[in-house]
Amino acid sequence: MEPYSNENRSSSPAQQGSGYDAVASIETNVACGFTMVAVGDLIVTRPLTKYQGEDFAAVVKILQNADAAFGNMETNIFDIRSFKGSPQAEYGGAYHVSLPELGPDLKAMGFNILARANNHAFDWGLEGMCETSHALDQNGIVHAGAGKNLAQAGAPRFLETPRGRVALVSFASSFTPLSRAADPAGEAPGRAGVNPLRLAKTTVVLPKMLESLRRIRNALPGFKPSREDPNRVVLSGVTYKSGEIASYSYEADKRDLANILRNVRQGKQFADFCIVTNHGHQPGNWYQEPPDYEQSLAHRLIDTGADAYVGHGPHQLRGIEIYKGRPIFYSLGNFIIDDLRTPVGADMFAAYGKDPRIDTDAEVTADEMTTGYETDPGFSDPVFYESIVAVSRFEQNRLAELRLYPIELDRSKRLANRGVPRRAPAPQARGILERLQKLSKPFGTQIAIVDDVGVIIVRANSPQ
Template sequence: MVIQSRARCETASFDFLGSTETNVVDGFTLAAVGDVMMRRPHTIVQAATLSPVAKILQDADVSFGNLETNLTDLRTSKGGPTVNGDAYHVATPAVAPDLKAVGFNMMARANNHAYDWGIEGMRETTEVLDQIGIVHAGSGENLAQAAAPHFLETRRGRIGLISLTMTFPSASRAADAAGQAPGRPGLSALRLTRIVVVAPDMLESLRRIRNGLPGPIEEGGNPNQVVVADTVYRAGNKIGYSFEPNAHDETTILRNIREGKQLSDFLIVSNHDHNPGNWSEVPSDYAQVFARKTIDVGADAHIAHGPHILRGIEIYKGRPIFYSLGNFLFDNLNPVEGADYFEYYGLDPRKDTVPDVIAAAMKGDFANPVYYESVVAVSRFEQNQLVELRLFPIELNFTKRLADRGVPRLAPPAHGQAILERLQRLSEPYGTHIAIESGVGVIRLRSAATSVETSVKPTVGTR
């Protein structure tokens, strides 16, 4: 009887330790933004613009952003550029205290620019962030480290962060040791297979092309699918793109999310995902499937970023899913750019300047003002449930010269109204209703304490 009683006690203890319940103190707030591409300190020179926005972050228990740059001193760095044909995202370590001053205390690292300065640039960025006291996740000396949760102790609970990316250069993906091969430093990544969906008659034309090409035929075992030059084409009702995850990556990530929640009171999952492309205000078909899976295994907030534009907001099981929070700080005045980047835009580094090539990139890829419009999203929790989400519209000074562009300010009333109305439209397909009150977007949910009527219609009931 003593042994049986002890076994029951141990089982109960194990169940408690394995819990994925949320456990923050009432009033917990999370302020979230999207991409932070900060090349130089801004809190002094542009304090008047930045300070009102920074105060929103400073007032929250947790302020999160995606750090899409390396923080390293190029005069002493042991790293070197690794990207080919894209921008080198690098900034002085003096940016780190500025990030802290703005209010950030948690930042994601897994994204397509975190490896721009190689392994050493990644390591040097880690050291700078650790010294300044900003908790970060998503990179490491091997996959286990890169994919692991990291934690911030706050007055309202222990907050965990897991960071992953679906958009990344292949060389930047971290790997674990295998036999005598050591682990590979890099990022936590979820590999996706992109499938081009075509009409059935198009598939037959592609099949004839494939059959006429030299080399072995990759059947794939699916009669409605053809592989041509390493691109998968599949018959469907609507032409477009579809994405399928690597099963091993997904299983590992979901397992780490569950563990991260078991070790914390509240868990944030950060996902850097450009798919299907920066041009799209609608995420890929897999984005919603994956985001909901992260909530199912314990995430309290799923925050996506990457395409540099706003995408919709969904409330799933009483938890926020941000399909993209766009840009927060879009300071693209890089100190260096590679020769191949000049070449891509038809410029010559012997006579054209770095600002010349950046200006060409902005005109070509980011000429639309929507890339300079976003929100700061502040979620408030009571009794471990999301009760209110406030959306503060910001704009990044698109009309200013390049050297001053990209720094957020609270949008003027008319501009803020337009930003929020666009976010309303993008969120409607998810059943999310955003009210606009005094220039701020507001999503209210049913409160467990007051049973206030919700203005959101979750796809699945709150947990």
């Protein structure tokens, strides 16, 4: 490993002087050979490194060889026998909980930097969040995105590596309403939770549909006519607007966005490399394309100082873009869904029509994973069990190569054994990569397939 020192840094004349150069402050500034490994969601309930075989070890080795090994931590860590909290009435669709042994096991896998802002961070309330933070801190794993107030949840956190200091800013565009962190205001104390990016959702319908909705709205009791946008209707709390194709549209909250951009700027000012990560399910786990707001957001974050944008949440792969020589992963799918969760909480039993006096936690989990709940398809589709491990290598302070290792999570196995990643066999690996090629094509990204591994070469002055 090349040692990290001031000689490895790129420096402009402005950086060498005493003044502050805003342009230089957003440049990548790592030693040659710096690698970031990024994976998607970690839904894991038990230690795995001691009990899995060579197939899992081959995947783990990729993480262990990275300078920064990143994933989205989508579970809580505590011992239910001594836990002082309780399952929350609002939860992220399932109560994710893991044994305390997961902390050292994540470290053994090679993970050293994790996102915490997601819809499961508050499944077990403040107590669950704090226990999880303690477990990660004890094992020297840097984590960001959840805290005792908004300032703590949104703040960049830092990982020291031999090739440069890495900042992480984690936020969520999908979260339970009561898990949104807030700062103190006057005498009112702050509120613990996750770093949020609130989105205003609009349903786009054809003009004739909009007129039908307008007539329905006008006929309902309590409606009071007023001056309004002719291309927009609000009905039962849902905003509709006219468009050429039925779809969903999102607009980011300006205050949340300003807070995130400030933290990204600060993260890069105090680090050599900045990872920014967004947990969002929009418009749903069934959708393979990023929502309409996300590309412009990712570009703006990179313009502010992010060196990599990592999306996760929809539990399946979405496309990859290279913007100004930096990687954008719109979703990396699942890395582990070893979801032997117990206990699942009374609310989940009720949601799936189960009786805790008769049915087991595993039977509730199986229903949730195969049938989903409301508009969530669950994990019945094989697409949720196929993903990649993305390795970004930087040379001369620029992205030189992306290697994409296809993985599969053994969907065919029984519940107690499935969900653990292994390198996908040749025919399946090619299928995963060909799907990723199609998903990435709209962004102008060309992915070569070499020995069943996806390769993106980013040359100097390349259009990518």
